[in-house]
Amino acid sequence: MIKLFWQRLAVFQRAEFLSARDLLQRAMAISVLFLAAHLAGLHAFTSVLNGTVGSLVVEVKLGTFLAAVYIILYLAFVILVPVLVLAAVILMVGQRCVRTKGNSPVTPRHKILKT
């Protein structure tokens, strides 16, 4: 029942690779992961960038790992997410243009010949 509910939501339906929906789903996944990392306070560990430990409680290796996770998710969020969203918009606009072009009322050649 629950599975059916999620499947009905278009955004969670499995999309074709590199389709507009696929790009948007990836953008959303990255955003959710980044938000979770940020709310978990992982940004405090980024002081490893200057060689300072982020926390005196957590082991240095774990702190460095958490910093790396946060930095990767942050860069993905600020660089990749807008690119994915923009690409999705470009694809949608492109598809709409193609569709409009396909449906345009062009006079068939045989009709021109008849007249």
Added chain:
Amino acid sequence: MKSRMKRIVAGLLALMIAALIWLPCLHLVFARPLSDFRQDPGLSPKARQLAARHLELWTDPVLREQELKKMRASNAEWDFMGRSYLVWSLANMCLRDPVSKPLYLQTMDQIIDETLRLEKEQGMYFFLMGYAKERHYLRQPAQSLFLDSEIALMLASRRMVEEKPEYKPLLTERVNAMVGRFQKNPGMLLESYPDECWMFDHCVALDAIKMADYLDGSNHSALIHDWLAMAKQKLVDRESGLLISSFTTDGVPLDGPEGSTIWMVAHSLQLLDEDFARDQYQRARKELGAITLGFGYAHEWPKSWKGQADVDSGPIIPGFEISAGSSGMAFIGASTFDDGKFLTSLATTLDFAGFPSRTRGRLKYCASNQVGDAALLYATTLGPLWQKVKTGVKP
């Protein structure tokens, strides 16, 4: 199959176009007007927020203990330099924001007194990196110009804002000790670590001596002149024309020109020799400074010099060869020489990659630490103190 290939090609093409649109625009998300970072006259919003965070550290001993422990775990020098940069910043802030002067002066005195107490109780090695104990200083008794120069400049900066009689003999003693060592050493090169001398420390020492001359009517202009003449002749890297960072007491180079040193050196030189300072800044800007897609940053070494990443350079980001240490100190250089374009682009990078964290009007950069934030605060406030010495207006 054909339609799948078509879709993939279209997707990749869309991603490429999107990247071409987004990447040149990315900096606009983080770019702020220059006045957000630095204002003349007065204090910029960023200066106030950074200062609020530092003042909190000096009123909350638990918080301060935590911050200092984190830094000391990596480098004891940072604990000391964080104090120096904060005192120098607060001195400039007193001149920029006279209404808050009592609070700033109180904090400056607290920092200076605690630093002097720690130096007295724990000895000079407390603020030095571990390797200082591995060898003997060539000149005995052992003294570090690193400590003497910055403490002297802290005392002088405090007295520049408002005279404090207790600090007058302390400054005189520190300055006389440094001058005495300069005069005894024919090469005029003093150790910060055993047989290891730093350009940074020499320039800060000469600034302190110049300020002491201003405050107490002494005259060491000949010493300053001779030292600068020697440095121009012996301590300049031939390829880049930049002053080298560290050398032995015989003047043999240890490190070449480095971004983590030269930006502050150019700032310090401004008080001693304006033309030479500007020349050094312009060379550093050309050799080390860079702006890519609106983001400013700095390299640690010029192209002509190969160096190893160390505690001063911080991690080097490969590809762009970005040095955290050099980029942080570049703020001081750009601010000193009113290089608005570079300063704005550096501030853009800071907000992009520094992970700013604001709570109740207090700002800290998570990717930085207390000393890094104090150096940034200095970049937002510097100017009035140097100006006061240069124009000769007595306190």
